[in-house]
Amino acid sequence: MDISKFAKKELLAMAAGSSTRVNVAPDPKLINLGAGDPDFNQPNIINKAVYQAMKEGHTHYEFTGVPEFKQAIANYYGKYGVKIDPNTQLCLESGGSQAIFRAFGAILNPGDEIILLDPAYQGYFSPVSYYGAKMVRAPMKKDKKGLWRPDVNAIAKVCTPKTKAVMICSPDNPTGAVYTEKELKALAEVCVQKDILCISDEIYTEFIWGRKPFIPTMKIKGMEDRTLALMSFSKTFAWTGCRAGYIISSPELMKLVQAVPIGIIGMPVPFQYAGTVALEKGWGFVKKMRKEYKKRIDFSVKRLNEIKGIKCPKPEGAFYLFPDISAVGMPSAKFSQELLLQEKVRSAPGTGYGQAAEGHVRFALVADMEHLEDAWNRVERFVKKNGKK
Numbered sequence: 001m002d003i004s005k006f007a008k009k010e011l012l013a014m015a016a017g018s019s020t021r022v023n024v025a026p027d028p029k030l031i032n033l034g035a036g037d038p039d040f041n042q043p044n045i046i047n048k049a050v051y052q053a054m055k056e057g058h059t060h061y062e063f064t065g066v067p068e069f070k071q072a073i074a075n076y077y078g079k080y081g082v083k084i085d086p087n088t089q090l091c092l093e094s095g096g097s098q099a100i101f102r103a104f105g106a107i108l109n110p111g112d113e114i115i116l117l118d119p120a121y122q123g124y125f126s127p128v129s130y131y132g133a134k135m136v137r138a139p140m141k142k143d144k145k146g147l148w149r150p151d152v153n154a155i156a157k158v159c160t161p162k163t164k165a166v167m168i169c170s171p172d173n174p175t176g177a178v179y180t181e182k183e184l185k186a187l188a189e190v191c192v193q194k195d196i197l198c199i200s201d202e203i204y205t206e207f208i209w210g211r212k213p214f215i216p217t218m219k220i221k222g223m224e225d226r227t228l229a230l231m232s233f234s235k236t237f238a239w240t241g242c243r244a245g246y247i248i249s250s251p252e253l254m255k256l257v258q259a260v261p262i263g264i265i266g267m268p269v270p271f272q273y274a275g276t277v278a279l280e281k282g283w284g285f286v287k288k289m290r291k292e293y294k295k296r297i298d299f300s301v302k303r304l305n306e307i308k309g310i311k312c313p314k315p316e317g318a319f320y321l322f323p324d325i326s327a328v329g330m331p332s333a334k335f336s337q338e339l340l341l342q343e344k345v346r347s348a349p350g351t352g353y354g355q356a357a358e359g360h361v362r363f364a365l366v367a368d369m370e371h372l373e374d375a376w377n378r379v380e381r382f383v384k385k386n387g388k389k
């Protein structure tokens with residue numbers, strides 16, 4: 001049957017989109033540094049809390065969210081200097097992806113424009129298309145160390161009367177940039193001057209490696225009412241399968257967010273109870289994870305920079321490396337595909353994040369040190385064999 005007659009037209013175009021991924025059969029030799037799924041398991045206190053909540057009968061409709069959980073989130077965000085009213089400024093979601101979908105759904109009409117930086121996390125692309133809106137890219141620029149940073153002038157330049165918002169991510173996936181106060185203030189000036197919103201993806205808040213602190217966008221003067229902050233438990237508590245996240249905004253914007261008809265509430269009730277436990281008692285686990293990621297980053301950056309043709313800046317946040325492989329002399333999609341086929345190391349090509357990132361690949365550091373050491377040896381062998389002589 002030809003289903004095109006029945007399909008929402010934006011979906012047809014999206015389904016026809018090509019993927020740069022190649023599938024290989026399950027292979028014990030594969031080192032998967034593709035997706036950002038932490039190799040840690042969520043702590044047992046969380047698992048037990050889910051079961052306990054179910055045993056106690058917390059398995060019914062909860063139309064606005066479990067109050068203790070919402071308060072625990074408000075307390076957590078308050079730690080970073082933003083006070084929110086959990087009853088009017090918070091919406092629970094089943095993870096960051098749903099937060100993105102709902103936030104976009106709250107503001108995007110067909111034909112509206114939203115500015116995405118280039119490179120940017122690909123999970124933003126399809127929801128923009130689904131709502132019939134247009135993504136306009138603003139290239140980031142590299143600093144002296146080779147780390148991509150937001151370019152506020154480039155953002156201002158692509159604003160038009162149709163622009164609804166600019167999407168940012170700090171700490172950033174894939175680039176590893178943590179936005180400075182100066183950058184956020186400059187961005188705020190553009191948002192106020194052009195009268196646009198900022199959707200601020202803050203899901204890597206807990207993963208910062210240098211001295212730059214995490215600054216919530218809502219804390220910046222002028223952004224209190226212009227920000228939709230997106231958060232997720234996926235990375236913070238290695239909770240990717242259980243799906244938990246939320247949106248924070250002003251009460252006015254929250255009315256729009258809550259009107260998006262995605263479901264009663266995004267997050268299963270027993271997990272809301274477990275989320276409360278995580279926010280109260282899960283920080284030892286986060287600290288351990290952080291220590292391990294830091295070790296992996298220090299080792300991997302050093303090791304990759306030893307490989308001729310690869311330049312790898314140290315990320316300021318998140319747990320990805322985004323090295324420049326252009327001197328190897330092959331496009332990033334080919335690099336990723338061939339590295340997978342020849343050496344069984346999965347990575348993500350830079351062009352998946354935007355054209356500006358041609359010549360880059362992303363490695364998610366979601367394997368232990370032994371596997372990382374093996375992976376970088378394989379990358380070295382691959383580059384020696386296939387790189388420009």
Ligand SMILES: Cc1ncc(COP(=O)(O)O)c(C=O)c1O
Nearest residue numbers: 036095096097121173201232234
């Ligand atoms: C920047 C960014 N935002 C959102 C998400 C989606 O997170 P979740 O797993 O909570 O849906 C990811 C996942 O990798 C991400 O890297």
